[in-house]
Amino acid sequence: MSSDLTEPGTGPTGAAPTLSEVAKRAGVSSITVSRVVRMPDLVAPETRARVERAMRDLGYVPNLVAGALASARTNSVGVLVPTIANSIFADTVQGLSDKLEPLGFSVILAQSRYDAVREDRVLAALLSRRPEAIIMVGSPATEEGSRLLRNARIPIVETWDLPANPIDAVAGFDNYKAGVAVAKHLVAQGRKQLAFIGGDDPRGTRRWFGFRDEALASGLSEPRRLILDRKDSGSVAAHARLPDVDAVFAANDAHAIGFMSGLRKAGLLRDGPASAQPVAVIGLGDLEMGQLISPTLSTISVHGDAIGRTAATLTLERGGERRIDLGFELVLRDSG
């Protein structure tokens, strides 16, 4: 009777049709409809055609919530990033999403906004949806978050870093070494007064340590470290706070470009090569934008989308190497 109320082809009038309504209309049992949806090869062609017809007539859309409960498989992965806007993490989300979507997995996205309390909250929220894996940028900020993830007994992939004691799998690069590489390069260029600008999140801090340690090891005085507020790409103004500096490593390209903008205002930017720059600037991330501005931006290139794709792979394969170092590359252009 309720199916009588439904006009074929024009859409449902009431509640969404269920498997068993389709089954009734096709004159089969519901398990057969379920098979048509999930393992069509097991169903005889004529039966299948009848069922498909009934599904179309009713506008049937499978209910994966019910399916997930019955099968204990949600076909979803939780993804936790500090922030998605204006960030290179969007590349990572795109990469993993491109890899997972064709396999029928959905991405449940959450942001921590660099806030430990919020991180724990969204982590709990994610886990209560029973994702089959969690991919996160960085590592849990708290012991509680770490415990939650360990207890979940699902693949956990930490990215954008190479933590010493990962929960499970890792896809990232060595942020400390990136700092070292930049300092080495600047020292080789004859720079003397180094500075670091960026956030004080874990990964940025590791870059700072590498940068500082290498500078000190090379006999330079301790570099200055300017901790910028997030969104404080008023890093334009940062220059004013770093007089006498002749080389800057910015924790990301946006900060680098902002800083260069400050240099330009101060007349300290040349359109020539690195050697002509009164102040060398190196970024991190290799934003496309870095190649479009003048002078072009030297940077540590990191493949955000490869990190995402690799993380997705680690999510699906339980065996094999669980710690993948995707490396980085110092790309030298005109800014430093």
Added chain:
Amino acid sequence: MSSDLTEPGTGPTGAAPTLSEVAKRAGVSSITVSRVVRMPDLVAPETRARVERAMRDLGYVPNLVAGALASARTNSVGVLVPTIANSIFADTVQGLSDKLEPLGFSVILAQSRYDAVREDRVLAALLSRRPEAIIMVGSPATEEGSRLLRNARIPIVETWDLPANPIDAVAGFDNYKAGVAVAKHLVAQGRKQLAFIGGDDPRGTRRWFGFRDEALASGLSEPRRLILDRKDSGSVAAHARLPDVDAVFAANDAHAIGFMSGLRKAGLLRDGPASAQPVAVIGLGDLEMGQLISPTLSTISVHGDAIGRTAATLTLERGGERRIDLGFELVLRDSG
């Protein structure tokens, strides 16, 4: 017995604990545990404490999949964007996520990659998870996608545009008018040879139409239109294909900055004000970057995050205005 196997505080050894395991341990019925989780005020303080103790001991994490099936509420919204990487849509996702997360909603994110077939596929996948609303950038590319959404009987919010016949709610701005505004401005500036560079997606195309119509209405010859491949920020090279042009409207800031880079190479970029530019350039999106480069970028400013927040609001409130024009603003700086 199975709870005997679980060592309190060290995490579960087997399957995740369920409501009724917690209930047994606390000596109450499962509905009471459910109430402690969802409506703690209804439970007597001592009982509540006992239940909370049991939850902690067992490391209980509620199963929202089961809860969603039982209550017919998933507390999730589906979000469909063309792409998340390097795009201003990330702002929109951040905005809506910031609004929805505190309310207990999760975001299920999908990308269409500007591909109609993929869009329909991910739309079906989203709907089968029974989100309580769908927020998408733009409108469905196909009739089939549109039908799916209409039949879903949930709030649907189309964003970043103001479609004439929306499925349900809308949060965006008038892309045609944006094109008109830019053309008007360039005409007033005395520019004669206009050009438009950008993609041929629906919204970009509407900007083009507004731009062209206004140029023609002002007595100029038809502007040139250069359709760039996505990721073809080889818009650097675009300049070579637009000789004699004295004003360009780029469908987004990234293209604009790429084009300016091409102009610089050709010696056609000045550090002075708009009036000094041999070729005026106007972007769209108001990336932070636009203020950091030289000359600073004139652009149509659009608040991606406000679009996201508004869309989230439209998702939650069924009554009230369903068509919200968030407008845009022509921000004039030095590029044109």
Added chain:
DNA sequence: TTGTTTGATGTTAGCGCTAACATGAGGCAA
């Protein structure tokens, strides 16, 4: 013929939770 295999479909039970409706104890007005 008889047993055995294969292919197609069905039956049953239950995933972990919640809505809706009891139940029962205590308080309190008349």
Added chain:
DNA sequence: TTGCCTCATGTTAGCGCTAACATCAAACAA
């Protein structure tokens, strides 16, 4: 005392699907 309310908790049924195990007919080997 009676009736009626309020508060705290419980019972029952079922959300829509799938795993696991039947069932049964046809095909086929010995």
